[in-house]
Amino acid sequence: MARTTRTAPPGAVTTTSTLVGTTTVEVRRSPRRRRTVSAYRDADRVVVLIPARFSAGEEREWVARMVARVEGSRRPPRGDDDLGRRAARLSARWLDGRAQPVSVRWVPAMRTRWASCTPADGTIRLSRRLQDFPEWVQDYVLVHELAHLIEAGHGPRFWQLVGAYPRTERARGFLDGVSAAAQLPIADDLADDLAEGDLGDLGDDPVDELAEGDDLAWPPAAG
Numbered sequence: 001m002a003r004t005t006r007t008a009p010p011g012a013v014t015t016t017s018t019l020v021g022t023t024t025v026e027v028r029r030s031p032r033r034r035r036t037v038s039a040y041r042d043a044d045r046v047v048v049l050i051p052a053r054f055s056a057g058e059e060r061e062w063v064a065r066m067v068a069r070v071e072g073s074r075r076p077p078r079g080d081d082d083l084g085r086r087a088a089r090l091s092a093r094w095l096d097g098r099a100q101p102v103s104v105r106w107v108p109a110m111r112t113r114w115a116s117c118t119p120a121d122g123t124i125r126l127s128r129r130l131q132d133f134p135e136w137v138q139d140y141v142l143v144h145e146l147a148h149l150i151e152a153g154h155g156p157r158f159w160q161l162v163g164a165y166p167r168t169e170r171a172r173g174f175l176d177g178v179s180a181a182a183q184l185p186i187a188d189d190l191a192d193d194l195a196e197g198d199l200g201d202l203g204d205d206p207v208d209e210l211a212e213g214d215d216l217a218w219p220p221a222a223g
């Protein structure tokens with residue numbers, strides 16, 4: 001029986017290149033792969049191998065997750081290990097792995113804010129007060145701070161990113177309720193969480209995506 005040669009024979013691996021954050025990623029779809037996904041670093045890029053049957057959405061999710069894992073193992077965020085791993089997981093799941101903090105750590109309970117982020121140096125701090133709250137509330141705060149590494153202000157683009165986390169509205173309500181009940185001077189949950197920094201120095205992030213005119217004061221004005 002004669003064999004025909006096709007340009008893309010079934011069983012062939014197809015390769016595409018994409019960018020996750022600042023990482024160049026080569027995605028290889030293999031028909032032989034059923035369930036397993038694997039990834040490794042190869043020079044200045046990350047290679048991710050996925051089953052050919054994955055949908056575009058599955059591809060995005062797994063590529064983000066695997067890139068975060070490969071990059072995370074190479075350069076773990078400083079600070080609390082668990083918190084750093086959790087932040088990497090949340091970034092991969094809800095922010096396409098685009099938020100890559102340099103450090104994530106717990107800090108002593110702050111009276112005027114739940115958390116803070118300095119986009120200029122990629123650091124995130126969470127108030128220990130949050131440790132008394134449910135995990136899904138802590139996760140919201142982490143997603144919120146992680147999103148600031150992509151979008152610094154509190155504009156519509158920022159809330160669009162944070163809205164990917166399904167319990168955002170519930171968590172915001174929870175935090176508002178706690179502030180009110182404890183009479184904490186924390187206005188509008190995380191409105192004052194951005195620390196001053198040189199916002200023009202965000203590495204490879206396009207500076208023109210930063211919302212201008214947002215209140216980035218640190219510390220927030222008294223009263």
Ligand SMILES: [Zn+2]
Pocket residue numbers: 144148154190191192193194
């Ligand atoms: Zn914020």
